[in-house]
Amino acid sequence: MSRDVSGKRFQGRGTMSAIPGRFEVHSIEAENNFYSVSSPDTEVRYEHAKTLITSNQSPDIPFRLSVNPYRGCEHGCIYCFARPTHAYLNLSPGIDFETRLTAKINAPEIFEAELRHPNYQCQPIALGINTDAYQPIEKELKITQKLLNIACEYKQPVSIITKSSLILRDIDLLQSMASEHLVHVGVSLTTLDHDLSRRLEPRAVPGAVRLKMIRALRERNIPVTVMIAPVIPFINDHELETLVQASIDAGADRVGYVMLRLPHEVAPLFEDWLQQHFPLRAERVLSHIRSMHGGQLYQGEFGKRMTGSGVYADFIRQRFHLARRKMGAEERKSEQLDCRRFQVPPRRGDQIALF
Structure with missing residues (x-):
C-alpha cells in the first residue's frame, strides 16, 4: 500500500497514489510510489465504442440497463466504488482514475443504433452510473446532452444520478421528458461541511450547491431522489439526520442512503486518505467498517454490500428511518418511468410500409 510520506498532496485531487491495478503484471514505481508533487493535468482519450448499452443482474440496484459515456x-471522490474499473485499462485506480479519462466520442451514434435495433425491448436506462455523466469534461464534449436528446426523441425513459450542477444546463430538456414520465434524477449528497467535501470529493460542487440543484429541478416538476452516500463512520455519519431534513426541505421526492463501500483498490486508497486527513480517527473508522463486513473492509454479498450488517449498521438504519419518519417522508415508491411511449422515429431511406 502506498503512503504519502512527504505530507504533500495534489491540489484539487482526491489522491496522490499511483497504486497499480490488481491486474498489473509490470509496474513502474517512482519515488515513494507517487507522481511528481505538481498536480497532473487532466488527459482525455477519445474512444470509439463498439457497444454502449450494458446490462446487469444485480438485485441491489433498481435498473438492469445502463449507459456510461465516460471512463x-x-x-x-476518494470513496468512488468505480475506481477499480481503471485496472481493466491497465491504469491506476488512484490518480489515473481522476486524471486520465476516456470519452466515448461516438456514444450518440451507437446509442441511436442500439435503440433502433429490431431486437431492442424498451426498459429504463440508467445514465452515468459508474462515473458521473455530468463531470467537468461534459461541459465541452456534451455527450450526455446528445444522449438525452436522442432519448427524448425516441421516448426512451432514463434515470440519472449526479452530484454536478452542470445538469441544470439541460433543465429544459429534462422538464420536457419529465412531463411524459421519461426521466428521473438522483442527486448524491455526502456532507454539508464544505471543508470535508473539499477533502472527500475535491472537484465536485459542495452540498449547499446540490441542495440548490434539487430545488431547481423540483421547481420544474422533475422527480428527484437524494441518495445520502456514502455514510462513513465518524466522518459524516453525525450529519445523517441533517442531510435527511435538508433533502426533504429542498423538495426531494425520496431519500435513501448507502454505507461506504471499499471494493478492491478503493480500500488501500481510502486508508491512505484517512491517515492523511484524519490520522487520529483512522483506526476507529476502519474498526467500525470491519464490524459491518464480518471483520473485513468489504464484502460484495448482495443485500449487504450497500448497508452492511451488525450493530453499527443497524444503528445507522434505525437513525435513518426515524429521521425520515419525523420529516413525514416515509418510504415512497418512485414514480414509474413510462416505457409505453417508446417509438423509433422514421429516418430518410427507411422502407415505406406497404398496405
Missing part, C-alpha cells in the same frame, strides 16, 4: 471521473 474515470475528474470529481476525484
Whole structure:
C-alpha cells in the first residue's frame, strides 16, 4: 500500500497514489510510489465504442440497463466504488482514475443504433452510473446532452444520478421528458461541511450547491431522489439526520442512503486518505467498517454490500428511518418511468410500409 510520506498532496485531487491495478503484471514505481508533487493535468482519450448499452443482474440496484459515456471521473471522490474499473485499462485506480479519462466520442451514434435495433425491448436506462455523466469534461464534449436528446426523441425513459450542477444546463430538456414520465434524477449528497467535501470529493460542487440543484429541478416538476452516500463512520455519519431534513426541505421526492463501500483498490486508497486527513480517527473508522463486513473492509454479498450488517449498521438504519419518519417522508415508491411511449422515429431511406 502506498503512503504519502512527504505530507504533500495534489491540489484539487482526491489522491496522490499511483497504486497499480490488481491486474498489473509490470509496474513502474517512482519515488515513494507517487507522481511528481505538481498536480497532473487532466488527459482525455477519445474512444470509439463498439457497444454502449450494458446490462446487469444485480438485485441491489433498481435498473438492469445502463449507459456510461465516460471512463474515470475528474470529481476525484476518494470513496468512488468505480475506481477499480481503471485496472481493466491497465491504469491506476488512484490518480489515473481522476486524471486520465476516456470519452466515448461516438456514444450518440451507437446509442441511436442500439435503440433502433429490431431486437431492442424498451426498459429504463440508467445514465452515468459508474462515473458521473455530468463531470467537468461534459461541459465541452456534451455527450450526455446528445444522449438525452436522442432519448427524448425516441421516448426512451432514463434515470440519472449526479452530484454536478452542470445538469441544470439541460433543465429544459429534462422538464420536457419529465412531463411524459421519461426521466428521473438522483442527486448524491455526502456532507454539508464544505471543508470535508473539499477533502472527500475535491472537484465536485459542495452540498449547499446540490441542495440548490434539487430545488431547481423540483421547481420544474422533475422527480428527484437524494441518495445520502456514502455514510462513513465518524466522518459524516453525525450529519445523517441533517442531510435527511435538508433533502426533504429542498423538495426531494425520496431519500435513501448507502454505507461506504471499499471494493478492491478503493480500500488501500481510502486508508491512505484517512491517515492523511484524519490520522487520529483512522483506526476507529476502519474498526467500525470491519464490524459491518464480518471483520473485513468489504464484502460484495448482495443485500449487504450497500448497508452492511451488525450493530453499527443497524444503528445507522434505525437513525435513518426515524429521521425520515419525523420529516413525514416515509418510504415512497418512485414514480414509474413510462416505457409505453417508446417509438423509433422514421429516418430518410427507411422502407415505406406497404398496405
